[in-house]
Amino acid sequence: MNNLANDKNIYNLLQMRYGIIGKSRLMTEVIQKLVQAAPTDLTVLITGETGTGKEIFANALHGLSNRKKSPFISVNCGAIPETLLESELFGHEKGAFTGAIEQRKGFFESADKGTIFLDEIGEMPVGTQVKLLRILESGEYAKLGSSAIRKVDVRVIAATNRDLSIEVREGNFRQDLFFRLNSVQIELPPLRRHIEDIPLLIDYFAQKVSDKLSLKYDGISDDAIKILQSMNWAGNVRELRNLIETMITLEQATYITPDILRRHIAPALPPGSRAPLATEVSMIPLRDYAEPRNIELELIFRTLLEIKNDITDLKRYFITLNAKLEDLKSQILIPEPMFSISGDNEEDKIEEKILRLDDMEKKLISVALERFNGNRRQAAQALGISERTLYRKLDDYGLIK
Template sequence: MNTTELQRIKQRYNIVGNSDGLNHALDVALQVAPTDLSVLIVGESGVGKEIIPRLIHDNSPRRREKYFAINCGSIPEGTIDSELFGHEKGSFTGAIGESEGYFGITDKGTIFLDEVGELPLATQARLLRVLETGEYIRVGGTKIMKTDVRIVAATNVNIRKAIREGRFREDLYYRLNTIPIQMPPLRDRGEDILLLFRLFAMKMAEKYRLPKISLTDEAKQLMLSYKWPGNVRQLKNITEQMSVLSPSREISGEILSHYIPHDPESTELAPITKGGNHSYENERELLYKILYELRGNVSNLRRDMSSLRKQIDEARGLNGATGFQTPIIAPTKPAMPGLQPSSLQPQPLDAEAELIEAEEEDGDLNLTSLGRQMVEKALRMANGNRKKAATALGISDRTLYRRIKQYGL
């Protein structure tokens, strides 16, 4: 692409800079625009990836059709399929009518999927089918729909790492990555940093009627040596801050250093093609781990409660014939070596009493007051006849005698 055409494109889209990486990205975008090939734009957050899909659409045969830019990371996982592919009436709560979805509305046009690496795996499978056949099914529907859309995607995460971790489909990556476009980070654009600073400073001066700020040679060197982890977005924010807050209109290195973060974490980069972790991946993985462990704890608690409820119900049913409601609480671990939950069943009749004794001796459960009340009630009903009382309690005479002696009855 010649220099004249390149400058025309930059003026039309307000693109500032002359670095080789930026010019190459624009050149590839213009070359691929007349085709229908899928494009994957790779670059760190804040480098201006959103300019490329607009440029591709405006210079393609689809330029008179609709263009939709969708941030995949901002749509909740539970509704993203409906947003993209539409839904049928009544397919879920709140679906009071039909919806075409973005792929239906944008038929013949271009869809820009920003942060495509954040798509759930199920949605990735649907998207792969659209890329391969142009077909999809609405949420809650059975009819196969057809669409003819140009897909341009962008990501700021390490897709290859996401593939290794099972968070992104490898086949979808190769379908999207037909034409890759790498947007360079600001720290690699050299003098473009100073050009962008002058642009942002001029816009602030015009918008708020302020004296325009400028940089000393020392401040320029600091600008060029800083790593800019937030890229163009961070440069714009710092320029706006200095335009409003700085009492001096000439920004020295000392003044600039007060606006640039000095903590080590602020200069940690998010490499895309050279390996390493994206700046948010560690936090995301930690959250996934916490949620997974929490789900396991909840499942174990639900299982234990279900088992406990079943044992209590069985115990009540077994004791119904004697007229007593004896709640039996099973310990989570056997109170005695070799004791299994099945030993709670009254076979032999003395098993229940032996279990209570073991639990009292082990300190797991304190059933002394409950056992005293049961023995007293049984003796009253049997008019003091120990044999009848032992039979009613489902224990042996020996155990009853031991209980009477223990409780001082």
């Protein structure tokens, strides 16, 4: 079949293995480009707004390539402090900087013969961009603290939600690196530009979470779909997925109607809009409503959602941490005082407890890193914290190797 993106087998593979969903014209063009670029060794730049699925496409590019049996290393350049990024990417020698107590190989060395995915490439410091350009041109690099030239065979896939041409003009990104990265550009469209794929995405996410929770998904009404198609979706596919997963979980996979939608995105619906709306003309996106009050409600609602997500992440972290600390109590020997003096300063006692908690947290992080063989992304996920937070704590506790 000439148009590989329309090949049913390819489409089913992309959906089942990678979760790439879409049969609209825009998504068909994107998938066609993915299928064409995957078997090559060309550098690929994936662009698009937050939540459009850039890492998913990077995974598919690797999985459909001749390097699929070799490592796929994903690096979020925005999650690693600038001072550590060069060392993480290219490795360092013992004594290269304070705290470098042993030699460490970088992500490029770990990805040899495979693929490295550099997410948020626009966050990379200009100094590190020079080394990246050298690898792209010759495959050569030097570890931090070493003059020895090493060589790797790595395919580079980069992604950004920034306009790198603007970053080049403003001096934040090297033009020569931009040209090297941009051998093939795959631009992922925002969800609001291919709303005809929303029903497919809803079914996919709903069925996935229903199967996971052993629930029976009864479907969604046409009017509910029209409402979802009328929304702005600032968070794109990720935002839609979160909404569907929340509704299916809380509503126990019932039949989704506009009334149920109202319970989860109430400010996004016009007052009194119950059940079917008269015509498609009446399905005006919220961002186009004439009343400023409705626009303000959406902005307030989205801000509250962001705050809610931050609070949820914090709660999840502390719950996970407390549970892990309980499990580790038996592994950590906390010395009891040989004697006590009445009238001890209460603040000293509290400070002592805080220090013990720090020791336990340090131990918890070490155990997680050992469990995942030093993979910091997996360790951070297991601990319920972000990669950036993990890097900060590793630095605080002197655990960076």
